[in-house]
Amino acid sequence: MTDSTIASKIDSLRSAIDTAAKSAGRDPNSVTLIAVAKTHDWAAVQQAMVANQFVFGENRVQEALSKYPKPSDRPTKMRLHLIGSLQSNKARQAAEFFDSIDSLDRESLALELVKIRDSGVKMPRLLIQVNTGAEPQKSGVLGTDADHFIATCLDQWNLPVKGLMCVPPLGQAPEPHFAMLAAIGKKFNLPQLSMGMSHDFESAIRLGATAVRVGTAIFGTRPKILELAHDQEAI
Numbered sequence: 293m294t295d296s297t298i299a300s301k302i303d304s305l306r307s308a309i310d311t312a313a314k315s316a317g318r319d320p321n322s323v324t325l326i327a328v329a330k331t332h333d334w335a336a337v338q339q340a341m342v343a344n345q346f347v348f349g350e351n352r353v354q355e356a357l358s359k360y361p362k363p364s365d366r367p368t369k370m371r372l373h374l375i376g377s378l379q380s381n382k383a384r385q386a387a388e389f390f391d392s393i394d395s396l397d398r399e400s401l402a403l404e405l406v407k408i409r410d411s412g413v414k415m416p417r418l419l420i421q422v423n424t425g426a427e428p429q430k431s432g433v434l435g436t437d438a439d440h441f442i443a444t445c446l447d448q449w450n451l452p453v454k455g456l457m458c459v460p461p462l463g464q465a466p467e468p469h470f471a472m473l474a475a476i477g478k479k480f481n482l483p484q485l486s487m488g489m490s491h492d493f494e495s496a497i498r499l500g501a502t503a504v505r506v507g508t509a510i511f512g513t514r515p516k517i518l519e520l521a522h523d524q525e526a527i
C-alpha cells in the first residue's frame with residue numbers, strides 16, 4: 293500500500309469524524325482517532341504519521357514491543373493505546389510501554405497494576421473495558437459488576453481510571469451498547485469513552501465517543517492467518 297493510500301484514508305476518515313461530531317453538536321477536536329495498526333508493520337505506521345496520525349492502537353504487548361521504538365525514542369506526539377486483553381504477567385511491560393491501557397477488565401489485573409505502580413512505575417492512563425453484551429467469550433467487566441469495579445479501582449486502589457471502552461456484539465445494533473457505556477461513564481464522571489470502530493464510529497460519536505478505534509478502514513484488511521492468532525490470544 294502506498295503512502296498516499298494510507299494518508300488519504302486517514303484524511304477522509306478525519307473528515308467523516310468531523311462531520312459526525314458537528315452533526316451531533318460536538319467539537320470535532322473532542323474525538324480522537326486511534327489508528328489500530330495490529331498485524332501491520334512499522335512501515336505502515338510511518339505512512340500514517342505522514343498524514344499527521346500519531347495515536348495508535350495495538351492489541352498485543354509482544355507485537356507492540358517489537359514494532360515501536362521505546363518510549364524515550366518515539367516522536368513526542370506519539371501515543372500508544374493497548375486495546376487488547378492483557379495477561380497479568382505482561383502488565384509491567386505494558387505499563388512501561390503504553391501511554392494508555394484501555395482494556396482493564398478484571399480485579400486480578402487491577403491488583404497487579406497496583407503492585408506495579410507501588411513499585412515505582414508511572415501508571416499509564418487506564419480505561420476499563422465493559423462487556424456490554426455479556427458475551428462469554430469477550431473480555432470486560434459485566435455491566436452488572438461495572439459500578440463496583442470502577443468504584444473500587446478509583447477509591448480503594450487509586451488507579452488513574454479515566455474512562456471506559458466497549459466492543460459491542462457482532463450482528464447487533466451497537467447503539468444500546470454505546471448508550472450503556474456512556475451512562476456508566478457519566479455516573480462516575482469519567483471523561484473518556486473509547487467506542488466505535490470502522491463500521492459504526494458515526495453512531496458512537498453521536499452517543500459521546502471521545503475515541504474511535506479504526507484499523508481496516510485505514511490499513512486495509514488484515515491477513516487471515518494473523519487475525520486467527522489474534523483471536524486465539526484474545527480468548
Ligand SMILES: *Cc1c(COP(=O)(O)O)cnc(C)c1O
Binds near residue numbers: 328351490491506507
Ligand atoms: C481490531 C480492533 C479494532 C479495529 O477494528 P477494525 O474493524 O479493523 O476497524 C478496534 N477495537 C479493538 C478492540 C480491536 O481489537
